Amino acid sequence: MIERQSGEELRAFNRSAFQKFGGVEGLLTRFLERTLEARVTTSQRQSAVKVLLALTDLDRQVRAGVLTVSALKEKLKGSAKPEEVSEAVSWLARGDVRLITPQEQEQAVGYELAHERLIPALMRQAGKELSAADQANRLLDRRVNEWLGNQCQNRYLFGLRELWLIDRQKPYLVWGAKREQKERLLKLSRRRGYGLLAAVCLVALVSSGFGSWLKFTPSGQIYQIQWQLSSLLADASDAMVADAAVAFAKHDQWPKAFAITQKYIQKDKPSKPRAQGLAKFISETSGFLNKVGWSDGQIALLEKLETFANSIQADGAKSDALRAIATASVELSDPDKAAEVLANALAAAQNIQADGAKSDALRAIATAYVELSDPDKAVEVLANALAAAQNIQADGAKSDALRAIATAYVELSDPDKA
Numbered sequence: 001m002i003e004r005q006s007g008e009e010l011r012a013f014n015r016s017a018f019q020k021f022g023g024v025e026g027l028l029t030r031f032l033e034r035t036l037e038a039r040v041t042t043s044q045r046q047s048a049v050k051v052l053l054a055l056t057d058l059d060r061q062v063r064a065g066v067l068t069v070s071a072l073k074e075k076l077k078g079s080a081k082p083e084e085v086s087e088a089v090s091w092l093a094r095g096d097v098r099l100i101t102p103q104e105q106e107q108a109v110g111y112e113l114a115h116e117r118l119i120p121a122l123m124r125q126a127g128k129e130l131s132a133a134d135q136a137n138r139l140l141d142r143r144v145n146e147w148l149g150n151q152c153q154n155r156y157l158f159g160l161r162e163l164w165l166i167d168r169q170k171p172y173l174v175w176g177a178k179r180e181q182k183e184r185l186l187k188l189s190r191r192r193g194y195g196l197l198a199a200v201c202l203v204a205l206v207s208s209g210f211g212s213w214l215k216f217t218p219s220g221q222i223y224q225i226q227w228q229l230s231s232l233l234a235d236a237s238d239a240m241v242a243d244a245a246v247a248f249a250k251h252d253q254w255p256k257a258f259a260i261t262q263k264y265i266q267k268d269k270p271s272k273p274r275a276q277g278l279a280k281f282i283s284e285t286s287g288f289l290n291k292v293g294w295s296d297g298q299i300a301l302l303e304k305l306e307t308f309a310n311s312i313q314a315d316g317a318k319s320d321a322l323r324a325i326a327t328a329s330v331e332l333s334d335p336d337k338a339a340e341v342l343a344n345a346l347a348a349a350q351n352i353q354a355d356g357a358k359s360d361a362l363r364a365i366a367t368a369y370v371e372l373s374d375p376d377k378a379v380e381v382l383a384n385a386l387a388a389a390q391n392i393q394a395d396g397a398k399s400d401a402l403r404a405i406a407t408a409y410v411e412l413s414d415p416d417k418a
Contacts, residue, residue, distance in 0.1 A: 028117055028118055028120075028121040029120075029121040029124060029125075031121075032099075032118065032121045032122065032125050033125065035097055035099065036048060036049070036125065038097075039091075043084070044084075044087075044088070046080075046134070047080055047084040047085065047087070047088040048088045048091065048092055048099075049122070049125060049126050050076055050079060050080050050085075050088070050134070051072060051076070051080075051085060051088045051089055051092060051100070052092070052099060052100070052113065052118075052122050053122065053126055053138070054067065054072050054075045054076055055067060055072075055100060055111065055112055055113045056113055056119055056122065058123070058138075058142055061116075061119055061120075062116055062119075063112055063113045063116055063119075064112075064113075065112060066103045066105070066110035066111065066112045067110055067111060067112070068105070068108045068109065068110045068111075069085065069086055069089055069108075069109075069111075070108070071110075072085050072089065072111070073085045073086075078174040078176075079134055079137060079174060089111060092111075093111060098114055099113075099114050099118070100112065100113060100114055101114050126138075132165065132168065132169055133169040133173075135165070136165050136166045136168075136169035136173065137169075137173060137174050139162060139165065139166065140166060140173065140182055140186075141176075143156060143158065143162075143185065144178055144181050144182050144185050147181075147185050148178075148181060154188075154192070157185070157188055157189040157192055157193075158185070158186070158189035158193070159189075159193070160193045160196070160197065162189075163186070163189055163190060163193055166186065237277075238264070238265050238276065238277025238278075239276070239277050239280060241260060241261070241264040241265050241277060242261070242265065242277040242278070242280040242281040242284075243280075244260060245257040245258075245260050245261045245265075245281050245285075246280075246281060246284045246285055248260070249285045249288075250288065254301060257281075257285070258304060261278065261281055261308070265277045265278050265281070275312045275313060275314035275317035275318070276314070276317050278308055278309075278311070278312055278317065278321070279309075279312060279317035279318070279320045279321040279324075281308070282305045282308055282309055282320075282321040282324055282325065283320055283321060283323075283324040285301075285305065286302065286305055286324040286325055286327070286328035287324070287327075287328070289301055289302060289328050289331070298332055299332065299337050299341075302325065302328055302329065302332070302341055303341070305321075305325060305328075306325055306341060306344055306345065306348075308321070309321035309322055309325060309345075309348065310348050315352045315353055315354035315357040315358070316354065316357045318348070318352060318357070318361075319349070319352060319354075319357035319358065319360045319361040322345045322348055322349050322361045322364070322365070323360060323361055323364035323365075325341065325345050326342060326345055326361075326364045326365045326367070326368040327364065327368060329341040329342050329345070329368055330368045330371045330372060335372055335373075338368075338372060339369075339372060339374065339377070342365055342368055342369060342372070345361075345365055346362075346365050346381060346384075349361040349362055349365060350384070355388055355389070355391050355392040355393070355397075356392055356394065356397040356401065358388045359385055359388045359389040359392060359397075359401035359405075360401070362381060362382075362384055362385030362388060363382075363385050363401065363404045363405060363408065365381055366378050366381040366382045366385055366405075366408050367408055367411075369381055370408060370411050370412055375412050375413075378408070378412055379412065382405055382408055382409060382412075385401070385405050386402075386405050388401075389401035389402050389405060
């Protein structure tokens with residue numbers, strides 16, 4: 001082997017040269033390559049490689065034993081001509097080649113691979129020398145044996161790349177005695193491979209379609225904005241959260257609006273900013289409840305807003321919310337239900353401690369009763385509002401409350417009381 005290397009440095013067999021060879025494996029690879037270069041034609045090189053492979057148990061990476069020329073011809077039937085096998089055996093066994101060694105047997109001379117250390121180099125050389133058809137046949141033979149020897153486990157099925165190699169050489173495949181098993185292995189491999197390919201294509205199609213929907217349709221762009229809003233709410237102020245909730249409500253996504261209001265504003269501990277944020281959400285959404293296309297929906301939404309208003313602890317914010325609800329209730333198409341909503345608002349307003357805020361809420365509720373054509377109830381509410389207004393200490397706030405109450409009495413057509 002060393003004698004065949006070129007270059008003075010390589011012929012001087014020392015540690016440096018040995019490393020340059022790539023160790024034992026490198027030496028054997030170079031030796032096999034240089035030896036096969038003596039074969040003039042591609043057909044001769046391929047015949048030699050096929051004989052070497054026939055003398056190799058590729059599954060276990062050991063020699064396949066001693067085989068006679070007739071046994072080699074039978075084993076290579078379909079991939080090499082008998083005369084090519086005979087010629088290749090004679091050449092490989094020559095004293096100056098010695099890739100196979102003859103073994104005397106009782107009836108005929110047999111041959112075996114010269115050394116098992118040649119097998120890795122032989123397999124690399126086979127990938128270079130053998131045609132695609134030969135490689136496909138060897139892959140099919142090896143895999144069907146592995147598959148059958150391991151109870152037909154799915155992990156021995158062909159991958160997409162291997163199927164592509166075999167399918168391209170389909171006219172040149174050698175089926176042999178295991179034709180049925182080979183065909184079944186290929187069928188199961190295609191079924192799994194095409195299933196995986198279809199799944200990948202479906203995911204790509206859905207992703208592409210979803211991306212196009214997000215980028216090029218108004219609804220998709222709105223969805224992107226809404227998603228970005230939701231992701232920013234955790235660090236947003238209560239007023240910003242209220243604005244986001246109102247935006248969802250305007251697009252008729254009331255469950256989303258109520259959800260983020262409950263999650264980010266309606267907390268256990270009361271505080272003025274939270275109360276103001278909640279009152280802002282109630283005031284702004286109640287203003288367009290009349291645009292909801294079904295009356296039952298308007299009532300259900302107004303009752304939900306009223307529940308939120310009752311949870312507000314700050315008197316001023318609670319008064320603002322109740323006034324918005326009172327105004328919205330007038331626009332309901334169901335007067336009886338509107339009166340029920342106003343009655344609940346009146347009960348909530350009675351619990352407001354701050355006189356000015358209480359008076360403001362009562363005035364708005366009274367005005368709503370007037371618009372509902374319920375003068376008796378309006379008079380009762382106005383009397384409560386008047387009593388609350390009389391207790392207001394700040395002159396400006398007291399004057400505003402009394403003026404509004406007097407105006408409401410005028411609208412009731414009760415000039416004496418006004």
